Amino acid sequence: MRQNVHFVTLSTPDLDAARRFYVEGLGWEALLDVPGEILFFPIAPGLVLGLFEARKFAEDVGASEPTGVAGVTLAHNVGSESEVVDTVERFVSLGGREIVAPEPGAFGGIFHAIVADPNGVVWEIAHNPGWHVSDDGTVSFT
Structure with a gap:
């Protein structure tokens, strides 16, 4: 496979x-x-x-x-800490729920927040200067 x-x-x-x-x-x-x-x-x-x-x-x-979705997060990486805050505010304004407010993460030097969509799908919105996502979707570590 x-x-x-x-x-x-x-x-x-x-x-x-x-x-x-x-x-x-x-x-x-x-x-x-x-x-x-x-x-x-x-x-x-x-x-x-x-x-x-x-x-x-x-x-x-x-x-x-x-059944609901459990034990899974979808992650969305953005270019700055302020984009994390803006994205979380947008999620909440659209009926999503903030689970963890934007904050420095415990792992890997990230700044992130955890939010859920109206159905409870959990998203991590993160700025991680050690990750790079190119325009073609390729993820690399810097």
Whole structure:
């Protein structure tokens, strides 16, 4: 098996709230939007984020009941500490929730915050001067 992932799909209790948050609020463009079922967003070259309505997600994976997302964070790196603060403020203004306020991180010299979207998907918003993400999505350590 090749070392790559093409889709990350998350169980989403309120797909309409996700659409309002990501499409209307953050301005993301959906690759595919099937109302009442799933939203797909291209998030990097060769990588798509799927937000799948929770009951349909459970049916698809053979679970007896819908489950939430746990033990996972999505990370978004920005260019400065002030961008961390601005991004967190935007998340909250769109109905997200601040979990950890912007602060210096305990690991790796980062400045970060932890926020959740309206469905509880946890995001780390970070500025890490030791990481570089190029325009093509390649991540490197400096």
